[in-house]
Amino acid sequence: MKQSMILLHGLFGGLSNWDGVVQHFESRYDIHIPLLPIFDYHLQDNLEYLVSFLEKYVHQHQLEQSVVIGNSLGGHVAILFTHRHPDKVSRLVLTGSSGLYENNSLGTFPKRGNYEYIRERVAYTFYDPATASDALVEEVFQITRDRLKCLRIVQTAKSAQRNYVTAILPEMQTPTLLIWGEEDKIAPPDVAREFHELLPNSELIMLPACGHAPMMELPDRFNEILETFLIK
Template sequence: MAQKTYNEGEFTYVEEGEGQVLLILHGLFGALSNFNDVVNGFKDNYRVIIPVMPIYDMPMRQASLEGLLKFIESFVDHKELDDMILLGNSLGGHIGLMYTLAHPDKVSALVLTGSSGLFENTMGGSFPKRGSYDYIKERVEYTFYDPKTATKELVDECFEITSSIPKCMNIVQIAKSAQRNNMAEEITSITAPTCLIWGLNDTITPPHVGHEFNRLIPNSELHFIDKCCHAPMMERPEPFNKILNKFLTKINQTVPS
């Protein structure tokens, strides 16, 4: 079932539940529906919030990681959020890393799944083939271990996005911005407890990327999910939520009273 969205000025977002904030950042082709199982699994104990990042609609001169970071900073300020758990998939993980480094006082924990920031294989680095439904279908299926996970609704959504020249130009510009922004040196200073949840069969950010994040982020733990590719929260929601719940329970038990 689709989550209810709220609109306040320039912001569109999902918000469910009460408690500590679990702020979710979606990827380059991400949709709010990608996180339905996370919302449903954690809304009883957390205030789950997912802002829609203006990837396709922001002015082209602002279409970059820095532009998206400013947007998230504005959203957090608008909602007066604090003591957040940040969860980011793919590009959203990259933005999460940047936000954590810029505002360590606001982030109590970080969760990355298939995050960019070190290395990725993506169609975003070159202009997506407009008008080729079969090509878009193949690329969407490539992000899943089981191609059937790429529903017609999901493929149609991506096809609609890539049928627009301005949206494609933003996608390419943001993807190139991500590829230029290697965070290997900066992330060694992250002190927040970090949970890395990786698809063992990830073709976009392969397993070695998860291992490298684990090596570079001091207070991190790495978990792999078998028969799973780039979006574990969609493809294997039950093991994903189990790992996330165990991590959140553990860090909450270690917080000083």
């Protein structure tokens, strides 16, 4: 039976963010990419709601000892889930994760519905602005045209900013890989180094000429590093 791999996207992410990882690992892993219910209406704290969703998803699919990989907000969810359910996670991989500090200027959208502004903010995510494809910009733009979705985005960003994981990181013994862009402007390199210092069983790999989403910007290098970590 294949080991399961759970891929968790960020605040503006989607399933396509993980295409490179899926193509590289799908023959050997049972890959799950749950769509985080960021836009659901609920009465819980937004981040807690996402962690609860992941708990239910893992239970429903009877996943055990999964490799859990999270980008940005997805990393934050992965940290909280792993801390609460270490028996369910064999290895944890974080890239551009929130939880310590995040410069999430996309969370406010002062120019909601302005296409060129959205293109600029999406490009800000990457070291190479060309990575912000027309399809990706259009996907984010459509979200911003919906007032309720924008409200959920802002609420979730604020929830993540309130939830600092500093205290729980030293308690986590799960082998953890940190893959970080040296040019990440949203979760800067100092965040990666602090994660590395606080997580007792962690390894940090910094990628030059790379921004907030290494699995999209440098997919081959990302997969090579991940491959090495998984076979140790």
